Amino acid sequence: MTLLPVPDALARLLALGSALPVEQAPLVTALGRTLASPVHALRTQPAADLSAMDGYALRFAELRQPLTVIGEAAAGGASFAIAAGQAARIFTGAAVPDGADCILIQEEAARDGAVLTLAGDGPSGPGAHIRRAGSDFRAGDILLAQGTPVTAAAVALAAAGGHAVLPVRRRPRIAILSTGNELVPPGAPVTGVQLPSSNAPMLAALLARLPVDVQDRGIVRDDLALLTAAVRDAADWADILVTTGGASVGDHDLVRPALLAAGAEIDFWKIALKPGKPLMAGRLGAMVALGLPGNPVSAYVTALLFLLPLAAHLVDAGHLLPTPEPRLLATALPATGPRREYLRAADRDGHACPLTGQDSAALRRLPEADLLILRESHSPPAPAGSIVTAIRIA
Template identity: 40%
Template structure:
């Protein structure tokens, strides 16, 4: 069997990063990948401003019990006057600091009567001022090429005045499920049938990776149906994912269909549980990944093996998210001949390391474990792992985004 790390590396390198770019408005850039390195166009804040509602003073003008006349009321977006000696200017959050002022008194620390401020509690000199450039300095690198853009990244870019971005095209993904035993949810089902859970699951997983799911097809177990489905997928998609039909049974027709289209296939048995059978093919220069038919296995293989390929093909700088560690909470030891990826939930305590509690049933048919789990705990092959052991932890919020 192919070692898990080797399979992950080979799949990550199976695609090529994009070599074309497009321009995208900032408000449509969520989930896009930067095709350029971006730098700060201005200091942030661009000028000293007040961190709260209050009064601008010259710290040296304070005398206990003596009120300071209010020279001006300056709202955010209004240019302040220069502060005169012995006076104060009323400010609001975001108001520019007047020339000559060096401190802001919170409104809670003063009393204004008849347009004069009595300071009840003098703050330290320089208090409550956001200084020019304390957040970002003009010319700083904001984000390197290959950054996935989320809401936080867009907020920073908007603060720098970016209205359009150069990004890579969205990766177009096509999905193909196979098997005469599968029925679309909502359709009549006989005892010999099961509902097709792989199609909506994988479509959601790919969409959450910021890929564009162009087709979600199901093909009957015939050469003609598979040939037609593959032709549609290959015409419109950059990456094709199939589920089931790559074994050696009489109805496992995916491999012959790929070969009939001129594709080459590398069929592996990966040393991982769940998810041993995985195939990688290439047709017309496009990668095709064949996942195991069991939904739990397909979920695990997508998470651990397919997402690095997707990130690479999207042009992301980070292909493999960080691996964390946690302490396994179990009374039952684990010992498998394959790397086992347990569905676990995390709990945090004062120790620092998260505690990883496995789902009660780890069988590859236990679909209820998927929405319950926060991540996968990796148990080394041919190793007895007891409760309390520190193991590698793959957080789904990082690996599936």
């Protein structure tokens, strides 16, 4: 049996999912998501010529003669005009009075009652210390392009542009289902060969970096009827169902039979990946089903390579995913076999240092991994100091 190459598997997985509907989300709720359409300014900023400093508004041509202060302009206050020989006390953010063309900052001004004189070098010319109307943006300008990630800065700009909501994709709903008679919830007493369920909290933690809603559907025993019911139940809510365990070929590996019994169509099963060969993907109605291996490191790696890209794909958030980069290899690596390999490695002084203990069930060294070293199938040995491709994961 020829195993599906990793790039082909990812392309087929993404093809199973479609971009989610667009909604108008309140500014803070939209944080972390991606704009589904451009955002145009609904107003001009500044709406009028505003003072950039505290001081006095006057005519530059009259800077060196005594002037009469006739009023005060504060931010948000009513506008007024000055005539020849007049000036106005002004504060930062206030509208510049009609007739004034510069601001004399207060540190360079001397005042005796209503009489204002120059006490420093003064402004450099007309327009000094004035923020011109529309100098930031004008009504109708594109403030944020489609595909822009909604950051705190983007929220500020949208709010200044007159928006209270932003067009973003609905948050994907992701259900996590753990399978296996040996699993118990984290923190529960463990007897014999039972194992605490580590995959579900790990997946939820990985997904926390994306704008998604996650439900942990708990642990389902290796029972076809129970698994089939759990799959059908998830399809009533989830955009993505991700399972861990039960994806291989043993008598107790029932995820594939359960998906088929629930009416799902399996797109592919088993890929040329180490760790993570028994990866499975299919579709049940509008829900994409992604079956990850049960070994925790395999689940971790396949979640990084497949689950996160799928979730990002549904909301057009590909910018949230890491890109491969070249790294110097700290220690030599042997030749690879028939599958593409992803090796956990530490980033040490810019070098990729492969960790010992690469077994797909060994978690002890996983928190030390900053990188995944990508090695193609049938690659020759890689000596120390050679260039390898790595993906930053932490």
